[in-house]
Amino acid sequence: MQNLYSYPSPDALAHLDSAQARYNANILAIRLLKQLELDKVLPGSISLTEQHILAAYAGWGDTDTYNLGVQVDATGQLHGELVELVTEAELKAIRRSRLTGFYTPLPLAQVIWDGLLWLGLDKCGDGLKVLEPACGSGVFLSTMPDAIRSRVTHVRASELDKISARITQYLHPSAVVHAEAFETLALPENAFDLVISNVPFGNIPIFDAAIVADEDFLKRTLHDYFLSRAVRLTRPGGIVALLTSYGSLDKKNGRVREWIAERADLLAAMRLPSGTFAGNAGTKAGADLLFLRKHVDGELPKPAEWLGLGSHRQWSVYASTSVSYPINAYFNVHPEHVLGTLQPDTTAHGESLLVLETEPGEHLSRLPELLTTVLPQNSVTAPPIQKVSHSVGGNVLTRRRSSTLRWMRRLLRLPMITR
Secondary structure (H helix, E strand, O other): OOOOOOOOOOOOOOOOOOHHHHHHHHHHHHHHHHHHHHOOOOOOOOOHHHHHHHHOOOOOOOHHHHHHHOEEOOOOOEEOHHHHHOOHHHHHHHHHHOOOOOOOOHHHHHHHHHHHHHHOHHHOOOOEEEEEOOOOOOHHHHOOOHHHHOOEEEEEEEOOOHHHHHHHHHHOOOOEEEOOOHHHOOOOOOOEEEEEEEOOOOOOOOOOOOOOHHHHHHHOOHHHHHHHHHHHHEEEEEEEEEEEOOHHHHOOOOHHHHHHHOOEEEEEEEEEOOOOOHHHHOOOOOEEEEEEEEOOOOOOOOOOOOOOEEEEEEEEOOOOEEEEEEEEHHHHHOHHHEOOEEEEEEEOOEEEEEEEOOOOOHHHHHHHHHHHHHOOOOOOOOOOOEEEEEEEOOEEEEEEEOHHHHHHHHHOOOOOOOO
């Protein structure tokens, strides 16, 4: 697929290592975006320098970065450079998304793509369909390897932050980018070869009328909703590669995990260090990296060690005793998949387990080798070609219809891109 931006180097965003640097890059990108739109410059017509400026947009998930551009006076009115630069609707979208707007570091995104290459996604033939449901400024699209990019014929993405979505559209003119919430976006189920994303985290319930009452538990948190819907949208035999909250695997209630296990196999889970997104988002949040393969038709669920919880016992300063902390049983069986040292952390809400690194960046240096050890090499298969029967003058003619034709029929039923 042509007209997809690529970062010039793995360290292209390394300079965004402080709130001030991220703020400066964000303001520069927004000013350029506004000028391009004012001049009616179409996506696909901007210079490489302009692409690099837009690609440095890091979002506003970092509170310190946001506060540099927005101040609140004694009356509650908002002031500041960012307030003056964007529209009221854009600012509202920024404020709504900033609690979950932690963009993926480039090196991590590239390692995830390396895992997908190891799985053989580039060997599935042409006509691949890719979905990025929380695209930010397009980090995953911008790090897609050429071997996969050359096989892709359709990319669809969504992003709640309208500015991020418009930046992604300028960087990736061939993609269909929706500036709206994932839950409001009409998409065909069982359609995508790959769903890849760093999903938003949060105990925020989602309204999605398409989810039936007895599956209401799928929309009680942002991250579980994204995870479960990603599985729905992936075609049989396709791959889901997501960064999600520790809570998806560690929560006591395992109904979401059970629902997923009925439809997909967990190929690998890697618990990334707390602070994985600190370099370009200023947050200490950690994440689990999950690779899932959706069952093909007729495939039965397999016994899954990740459905239940295990424990990690450690001395608690908060409780002044040894405490057993819940952790997914998968990590008891595969402790090497915890990329750091488990350490209790005391907060206003009690204690939870952090994952601390011995050396900064240690997890990325271990992750590629771990993925090649765990992920089944070249195991992704192309979607089956279905036979379709047509009756002509009493005779039955059989022809083969490709997945591309099926995809085009679905596209005709989809709404036009929203901006």
